[in-house]
Amino acid sequence: MPAVLEIEGLRKTYKSRRRGTRNALDGFDMRVDAGQVHGFLGPNGSGKTTTLRTLLGLIRPDGGRMALLGHEVPDALPTVAGQVGAIVESPQFFPHFTARDTLSLLAGAGEVPAVRVDEVLELVGLRDRSGERVKTYSLGMKQRLAVASALLKNPKLLILDEPANGLDPGGIREMRTLMRTLAESGMTVVLSSHILGEIQLICDSVTIISLGRRVAFGPVDEVLAQHSSGAVRIRLEAVSDLPVATEALTQAGIRVTGHPDHLMLAGVDKPASVTRLLAEKNLYVSELAPIAVDLESVFLELTATAPVPGQHRQVDESMKVGGTGQPGPAGGGWGA
Amino acid sequence: MSLFRTELRRLSKRRFTRYMTLLGLLVLAAVVVGVFFTNQKIDAGQLARAERQADQQYQEQVRWSEQERVACEQAKTAGTATDGRYPDDCSVITPPPREEIKAEWFLPSTFDFKETFDETLIPFAAILALVGFVIGASFVGAEWSTGGMMNLLLWRPKRLTVLLTKLAALLTGILAVTLPAAVLWFAGFWAVANFRGSTEKMTSGVWQSFMLTGVRGVVLVLVLTTIGFALASLGRHTAMALGGVVAVMVVGQFGLGILLSMASVRFAEAWLLPTYALAWMTKTVTLQDWNSCNATYYGECKPATMDITWQQSSVLLSVGVVVILGAALWAMRRRDIS
């Protein structure tokens, strides 16, 4: 499949006279294939918006190369801009115009036929409110308008930066359906989001970013498989055998958490080894279930942003790949 | 072309544009109406009466100065102390020449098209330049501060083209208001002169000169519009442009004015921007240095002068536009948009 979006070694450094330099993007790579719904995940301040802005020519990178629809950007942006619909960060519009005026001005500037305005208004559910001023819209309605403006071009590539922001549950579900429909019609969709359950439901593949670098990428199930933590739940025929089993497993180097009627094991490579170990002690397993991980826990593990009781995690305290390779908070703040 | 038309549509859709334009036009109309009601047509009877009054005044002056001269000479021969009441040489006490006392002083004001119309073009240009400045600043400033510019650049990534097209649309819009307003202004004052003054002695040369003043006025409006636009784009906010100008005018100009006059610099007005705008409209502004004034006995004064010409103003205006617009374009090309 041809790549619709390619980024290699992208760098962006913000310089501040008082606080030194900050590498918002630090050799970031990304690839999105045609026809996919691609999730772009990362903690706050990890560089998602910076990536999308750079890609769209709004900010100037300090290094790396990017291509959209097979054209090198930013040089070829005038050629591809008509095929890339995007919303970046929170939607912003001139507050005193109506939704219809806003869209019709964009359509005028982009030489899109005026009928398309009504189509997209219908699509995002703003048909009946399109004559009202954007100032009076709720956050979710502005978000819908932003999606409408991105769809106006009927793009080949749709880039949405946190489109679920401010949407109601029904709206999120509609957005999900809309995105699937668009992808089925051949559009490639890239969306950044924090609602990981959502991403897991609608995305074919993901890229996870932390402190300006890619920490994981690929199809969702592969990422999940690679990063399943080896958690296994076991039950024994006799509940009274649980303490003995705990001792045996702990001796074999497996982390065990006891529960009244079962044990949770962590760090198990091959579940079969557990069965063998217990059988040797005449303990018989009645149930052995590898626990499926979800994207959220993988995300928390990969970016090292899982909450720790009693600590207030600061932004930028997340996984830094490259350096030492150790999970845990790494320096990356102002300074350096 | 589609972008240009769209920007023109955006400009005219904005309520700020509409209200400011309306306000500007209302002020202009108020000026015409005001001039209409404060002037009168002068008939031959009034003119004759005024001439008689001027004559009377002259005779009074003659009598008075004669008395004073006699008193002065008497004081001189008597040798009484005069406490500087009289000059050393009594013969300098003379009446003012007859032509110094004008019949107009005794007439209600009247609107002579030939004499006064070009003066009215100054407030015309000033009001529309102000309107153009704030509309220009708000047009692009609001786009920056509400994120509209960013949205547009996602559609049209060529930044300089976008900014210059916006400017072209703005200037077109301002011109579309200014030109008809100028025609109405000519017509309005022609009517005022017709009913409340005179339209006599208009030669083609006078017409030509008025037209040229009008053209210079329109140019001034466009220049200030461009500067407002460029400043707001540079600061990425309407308030930046307006604040900047208020700062320059108040702190810069008033402060400078006070400072210069305290240091008793000669021709202090030569350092103030409005002088150049005025010189642009009137072709020359003659500054006078009243400190070097040699007064005659009845208060006439011949100060040293300095001319500021419209050519000097044109240099200043062009340099201003080139520098400010250049900076705005450069910033548009270089700066990150977030």
Ligand SMILES: Nc1ncnc2c1ncn2[C@@H]1O[C@H](COP(=O)(O)OP(=O)(O)O)[C@@H](O)[C@H]1O
């Ligand atoms: N204009 C800017 N000046 C300085 N730092 C910036 C600027 N924009 C973004 N950053 C920094 O770059 C990092 C990445 O930001 P961003 O891409 O917005 O994160 P997110 O992944 O939440 O969208 C953050 O640490 C942010 O503080």
Ligand SMILES: [Mg+2]
């Ligand atoms: Mg963001």
